[in-house]
Amino acid sequence: MIELDWGARTDTGHRRHHNEDTYLATPYLFAVADGMGGHQRGEVASALAVQVLAAATAQGAEGYGRTLILDAVREADRCISNEATNDATRPMGTTLCGLAAVTPLQGLPLLVFNVGDSRVYRLRYGQLTQVSHDHSVVQELIDSGELDPDLAENHPERNVITRSLGSGFPIDIDWWTLDAYAQDRFLLCSDGLVRELTDHQLKTVLAAGLPPQATADLLLHQALESGGRDNVTVVVVDVVGVDPCHHGQGDDTNPRHKALPTSPRFDLPDLPSFPVTTPSETDT
Ligand code: MN
Numbered sequence: 001m002i003e004l005d006w007g008a009r010t011d012t013g014h015r016r017h018h019n020e021d022t023y024l025a026t027p028y029l030f031a032v033a034d035g036m037g038g039h040q041r042g043e044v045a046s047a048l049a050v051q052v053l054a055a056a057t058a059q060g061a062e063g064y065g066r067t068l069i070l071d072a073v074r075e076a077d078r079c080i081s082n083e084a085t086n087d088a089t090r091p092m093g094t095t096l097c098g099l100a101a102v103t104p105l106q107g108l109p110l111l112v113f114n115v116g117d118s119r120v121y122r123l124r125y126g127q128l129t130q131v132s133h134d135h136s137v138v139q140e141l142i143d144s145g146e147l148d149p150d151l152a153e154n155h156p157e158r159n160v161i162t163r164s165l166g167s168g169f170p171i172d173i174d175w176w177t178l179d180a181y182a183q184d185r186f187l188l189c190s191d192g193l194v195r196e197l198t199d200h201q202l203k204t205v206l207a208a209g210l211p212p213q214a215t216a217d218l219l220l221h222q223a224l225e226s227g228g229r230d231n232v233t234v235v236v237v238d239v240v241g242v243d244p245c246h247h248g249q250g251d252d253t254n255p256r257h258k259a260l261p262t263s264p265r266f267d268l269p270d271l272p273s274f275p276v277t278t279p280s281e282t283d284t
Contacts, residue, residue, distance in 0.1 A: 007213025037092030063101035080166030093166035192230030
């Protein structure tokens with residue numbers, strides 16, 4: 001069993017007329033969806049994603065099975081695709097990333113999932129690591145060595161994502177099961193946050209020792225101060241405690257990364273650096 005504490009904020013920002021982001025924050029499930037589509041269709045898509053996820057997990061007592069969460073993401077995709085098909089002249093879609101507590105019977109205590117370019121980060125012992133991997137043209141170019149990460153911000157296709165909910169194509173969900181330790185802190189956010197703040201700025205705020213809601217408030221405030229050019233959504237989740245029985249083997253991941261080695265048990269002072277291969281190390 002795992003105990004979590006959290007804070008969340010979303011804001012339209014300074015440039016957009018509507019907020020197409022939606023978030024979900026419940027005791028054992030957190031998600032951020034960033035909708036796309038004209039005529040407020042993005043708002044419908046991101047809200048649908050969150051509603052389907054919330055409905056599917058309404059019964060969870062201490063967490064959820066991984067299959068239940070991933071099936072809910074697929075169901076959300078179907079709902080949005082159906083809605084989009086009803087008015088083919090107005091396509092819509094959404095990103096969706098999330099963090100869920102996994103039921104104690106299923107091994108490791110946390111599940112991270114992602115479709116699109118909203119992000120999940122983890123702060124552990126002062127080190128910030130991006131857990132999710134963007135499904136975007138820019139990220140694919142970086143991965144293939146064709147684009148210098150420093151040039152990504154000004155790339156003409158920086159807004160183009162390669163996976164989304166509602167596309168009408170079968171979705172491929174990235175997911176990771178993770179061990180958790182007291183004082184681990186997770187950040188879920190839409191691209192409107194990371195476009196405005198550097199990794200160093202993110203880490204400074206996340207590691208400042210503020211409670212999760214104050215941390216979410218401050219991150220949002222800084223993103224707006226930096227320009228607020230897109231909708232901004234921030235969900236901060238703290239691991240308050242983890243039942244010792246809930247640490248476990250059987251770490252597995254789909255499809256982008258190999259299994260993560262299981263971390264040493266409990267609060268060893270010198271944990272290994274986060275052993276995911278592809279996501280950028282953002283500790284600076
Ligand atoms: Mn956005």
